[in-house]
Amino acid sequence: MEGWPGVQITQGDLAKAFHPASLGLLSSWENGKAIPPVARLEAYAAFFATRRSIEREPFRVLPLGDLTDEERARREELLAELTELANVGSGSTVAPNGRGFWYFPDAFDITIVVAQLPEGQLPKTPYTDPLSPDYVELYTYADLDSLIELHGHIRSLNPGSDVHFRTASALAPDDYTTHLVLLGGVDWNVVTRDVAERVELPVNQAARQDVSDIGGFEVVEGGETRVFSPVVSSRHELLEDVAQFYRGPSPYNKKRTVTICNGQYGRGTLGAVRALTDRKFRDRNETYLKDRFGAHEAYSVITRVTIANGQVVTPDWTVGHYRLFEWPEGLQ
Numbered sequence: 001m002e003g004w005p006g007v008q009i010t011q012g013d014l015a016k017a018f019h020p021a022s023l024g025l026l027s028s029w030e031n032g033k034a035i036p037p038v039a040r041l042e043a044y045a046a047f048f049a050t051r052r053s054i055e056r057e058p059f060r061v062l063p064l065g066d067l068t069d070e071e072r073a074r075r076e077e078l079l080a081e082l083t084e085l086a087n088v089g090s091g092s093t094v095a096p097n098g099r100g101f102w103y104f105p106d107a108f109d110i111t112i113v114v115a116q117l118p119e120g121q122l123p124k125t126p127y128t129d130p131l132s133p134d135y136v137e138l139y140t141y142a143d144l145d146s147l148i149e150l151h152g153h154i155r156s157l158n159p160g161s162d163v164h165f166r167t168a169s170a171l172a173p174d175d176y177t178t179h180l181v182l183l184g185g186v187d188w189n190v191v192t193r194d195v196a197e198r199v200e201l202p203v204n205q206a207a208r209q210d211v212s213d214i215g216g217f218e219v220v221e222g223g224e225t226r227v228f229s230p231v232v233s234s235r236h237e238l239l240e241d242v243a244q245f246y247r248g249p250s251p252y253n254k255k256r257t258v259t260i261c262n263g264q265y266g267r268g269t270l271g272a273v274r275a276l277t278d279r280k281f282r283d284r285n286e287t288y289l290k291d292r293f294g295a296h297e298a299y300s301v302i303t304r305v306t307i308a309n310g311q312v313v314t315p316d317w318t319v320g321h322y323r324l325f326e327w328p329e330g331l332q
Contacts, residue, residue: 004051004054007054009054009059013054013058013059014047014059016058016059017043017047017053017058017059017060017061018040018043018047018061041079041082041083042079043061044078044082045075045076045078045079045082046061046062046064046067046075047059047061048078049067049071049072049074049075049078050062050067050068050071050074052071063287064283064284064287065283065284065287065288065291065318067283069280072279072283073279076279100157100276100282100286101276101282101286101289102150102153102154102157102158102276102277103157103158104158104161104179104257106255107158107160107161108161108178108179108256109161109162109163109164109178109179110154110158110161110162110163110164110178110179110181111163111164111165111166111171111175111178111179111180111181112147112150112151112154112163112164112165112166112181112183113165113166113167113168113171113175113180113181113182113183113189113191113192114141114142114143114144114146114147114165114166114167114168114183114184114189115141115142115143115167115168115183115184115187115188115189115190116140116141116142116167116168116169116170116188117140117141117142117188118188122139122140123139125139127139128140141167142183142184142188142189142266143183143184143266143269143270145266145270146183146184146261146266146269146270146273147165147183149270149273149274149277150181150183150261150273150277151163151165153277154181164178168188168189168190168191168192169190171191176250176252176253177250177252177253177256178253178256179250179256179257179258179259180195180250180252180256180257180258180259181258181259181261182195182258182259182260182261182262183261183262183269183273184262184263184266184269185205185262185263185264185269186205186262189262192260192262195250195251195258195260196260198251199246199248199251199258199298200298201246201298201300201327202219202220202221202327203217203218203219203244203300203302203325203327204217204218204219205217205218205244205262205264206218206227214229214230214232214264215229215230215264216228216229216230216242216264217229217242217244217264217302217325219302219325226325228242228302228324228325229242229264230242230264230265230268237310238265238267238307238310239306239307240304240305240306240307241263241264241265241267241268241271241304241305241307242263242264242268242302242303242304242305242324243261243262243263243264243268243269243271243272243302243303243305244260244261244262244263244272244300244301244302244303245259245260245261245262245272245275245300245301245303246258246259246260246262246298246299246300247259247260247298247299247300248297248298248299249297249298261273263305267305267307267312268305270305270312271303271305271306271312271313271314271315272303272305272315274312274314275303275314275315275317278314280314281314281315281316284316284317284318285315285316285317285318288317288318289301289317292326293328296328298328299326299327299328300326300327301317301323301325301326302323302324302325302326303315303317303322303323303324304321304322304323304324
């Protein structure tokens with residue numbers, strides 16, 4: 001085994017580690033007579049990502065959540081290589097990193113929706129003046145850092161899909177029936193506001209009346225309302241934001257999904273996005289969502305987003321400190 005000198009692993013060892021898997025099936029995969037499914041490629045990558053897989057007999061595939069950061073990085077490298085080989089053999093287009101959260105297997109269009117900054121919030125510069133030769137439309141977008149972070153990530157995982165981004169006010173009728181990813185809150189993103197009113201979610205974002213109002217997310221529990229609000233210092237520095245992550249069937253097309261990443265401030269939105277794009281945290285956070293919510297189509301996490309010296313720290317949902325509220329409840 002390259003990288004594991006002196007180690008011999010038989011097909012029988014792998015069959016036991018990948019239970020249930022027959023020797024004949026393993027042989028057909030390794031001889032190129034059949035293409036392993038993505039789930040099996042993920043098992044191969046996890047197995048060979050760490051020597052801990054063979055520390056004792058029978059050999060085993062460690063759960064994703066048990067891998068170290070270095071082992072997860074090695075798993076991603078192996079999975080990309082294996083997927084590329086599988087693509088060459090089958091002529092298919094499988095997402096290069098397997099079935100990550102932002103991979104949409106149906107290959108339909110994906111639309112990322114952001115808000116446009118209100119007129120009063122636009123910086124006074126030629127770059128935001130449509131009549132100026134120097135006008136740049138993206139300067140007028142809210143949550144631009146979140147858009148840049150997410151757009152490239154989704155495109156890389158969905159090479160067979162058209163991935164668009166639009167401002168909420170510029171959505172065409174057909175855009176509403178694609179997979180929707182909504183960035184930003186109800187104050188400026190009217191599509192986030194409309195979806196929040198249409199889906200059954202016991203969370204309400206309190207709109208900010210002005211820039212001095214910090215707002216918060218209101219949750220009704222046992223007839224009582226709890227409000228989760230950002231933490232701002234006496235010098236008006238943001239120390240901790242609060243964000244909502246939601247995934248569920250789209251209210252505009254039940255065969256597509258809607259995902260909301262929505263902070264009280266822009267850095268909260270970025271924290272919700274990075275929870276599932278940051279390579280150091282995305283695997284463990286995705287595993288947490290699968291373990292916590294199982295087969296439920298719709299679920300939500302209100303998350304704490306730490307701000308350190310003005311920078312967003314990616315929330316780790318395996319740590320209870322970051323999870324302020326989860327829905328549905330009682331699914332441990």
